[in-house]
Amino acid sequence: MKPFSLLTVAPELAAWLDANAEAIDAGQELAPAILPQIGRADLFRIGVPADAGGLDGTTVDAIEAIASVAGYSLAAAFVFWGQRTFIEYVLQSQNEALRARSLPTLLRGALAGATGLSNAMKYLSDIEPLQMKATPIDDANAPPRWTLNGSLPWITNLRREGFLAAAAFDHSDGAPPSIFAIPHDAPGVIRGDDLDLIALRSSNTAALTLDGAALDASWQIAANAPAFLACVRPAFLGLQCGMSIGLARRALIAVAGSSAATRAAVADEATQLARDLDALTERLFDGIQHGTFVHAPARLFEVRIGLAAVVDAAVRLEVLAAGGRGYLRGQGGAARRTREAAFVPIVTPSIVQLKNQLAQHRPTQAA
Numbered sequence: 001m002k003p004f005s006l007l008t009v010a011p012e013l014a015a016w017l018d019a020n021a022e023a024i025d026a027g028q029e030l031a032p033a034i035l036p037q038i039g040r041a042d043l044f045r046i047g048v049p050a051d052a053g054g055l056d057g058t059t060v061d062a063i064e065a066i067a068s069v070a071g072y073s074l075a076a077a078f079v080f081w082g083q084r085t086f087i088e089y090v091l092q093s094q095n096e097a098l099r100a101r102s103l104p105t106l107l108r109g110a111l112a113g114a115t116g117l118s119n120a121m122k123y124l125s126d127i128e129p130l131q132m133k134a135t136p137i138d139d140a141n142a143p144p145r146w147t148l149n150g151s152l153p154w155i156t157n158l159r160r161e162g163f164l165a166a167a168a169f170d171h172s173d174g175a176p177p178s179i180f181a182i183p184h185d186a187p188g189v190i191r192g193d194d195l196d197l198i199a200l201r202s203s204n205t206a207a208l209t210l211d212g213a214a215l216d217a218s219w220q221i222a223a224n225a226p227a228f229l230a231c232v233r234p235a236f237l238g239l240q241c242g243m244s245i246g247l248a249r250r251a252l253i254a255v256a257g258s259s260a261a262t263r264a265a266v267a268d269e270a271t272q273l274a275r276d277l278d279a280l281t282e283r284l285f286d287g288i289q290h291g292t293f294v295h296a297p298a299r300l301f302e303v304r305i306g307l308a309a310v311v312d313a314a315v316r317l318e319v320l321a322a323g324g325r326g327y328l329r330g331q332g333g334a335a336r337r338t339r340e341a342a343f344v345p346i347v348t349p350s351i352v353q354l355k356n357q358l359a360q361h362r363p364t365q366a367a
């Protein structure tokens, strides 16, 4: 089996994640520390143009960076994903003023970017209506403003220290749905208590309610949400796949580190999983690099489904290889990775959702 390595994480960050992965997963004390730790290692700048304050590189480099962090802690990688995906929205937005005032603090990890767009993704797939509403404020003498109302049950990276959260809004005047960046300190913005999660507990995951918050166009990420989401979806989903790649690699590294007898018993499965993981990763990187997923999203959905299956099989193989030791707390991470892996199929777009969409797509393709 080809050995995987966990690259691109600076030694200080790697040591911090290694020492704290269990606490990050099981408790909430380290929630304030994750974003600044990743920011100090400059990982949010990867794949961001230098003239925008980044380190250049590509989205593939950013996916690799998320994968590396996921090898240590999926909770930290999910925070990373939220932040980096929000940065992608700001980069792809036409709103230059929003970019100029928010990007420097986002890239440093001093301000959290949260992406509450599961609802919008499900809306685009006809699964649920938009849960946020925008009503224009009638004032001919002032620039356009909207009153925003509604609630989203799950958003990660809602740092108590400050955040911008992206959410999509239905417009009462019949205008297309739009996406706003909601600042944490606007009147009428209410962050709920942290949700009582079974894992990833330091991820600052909570509900967000808007009760008459008033924002103007300077907070609008996109005036046409469906068109914008179609463009950012490859990055949204590709960066998310980084979490699966890193988690599966780490589980297979753990299998490779087990005793010779154990390794021999699971060698065939481990080798096949490593091959599948490599092939899916290559397909992902190729599609992202060549932009093919923008017009052929089904190919990206297949990669996401394939990676989720590899994660599931890899962590189960790690459980076999770890034996009783893996059932003890704090012994090498096998138990934690099992909990982390349970998140992979449910994060939007969920595996159920994607399988349904592919099934609907197939007759059209055949025709």
Ligand SMILES: Cc1cc2nc3c(=O)[nH]c(=O)nc-3n(C[C@H](O)[C@H](O)[C@H](O)COP(=O)(O)OP(=O)(O)OC[C@H]3O[C@@H](n4cnc5c(N)ncnc54)[C@H](O)[C@@H]3O)c2cc1C
Pocket: 082, 114, 115, 116, 117, 118, 119, 126, 127, 154, 155, 156, 157, 197, 200, 205, 343, 346, 347, 348, 349, 350, 351, 352, 353, 354, 356, 357
């Ligand atoms: C720890 C955690 C963190 C999260 N962080 C965020 C975040 O930062 N931002 C965010 O926006 N969301 C976030 N979510 C929400 C997440 O992305 C999913 O939207 C959510 O978990 C889906 O579950 P649900 O209970 O809403 O699904 P339900 O709506 O109850 O549906 C159950 C399952 O069936 C699928 N489904 C339902 N109806 C259909 C249909 N008609 N066709 C096809 N499939 C269908 C759904 O996709 C889902 O897989 C988070 C969730 C968790 C657990």
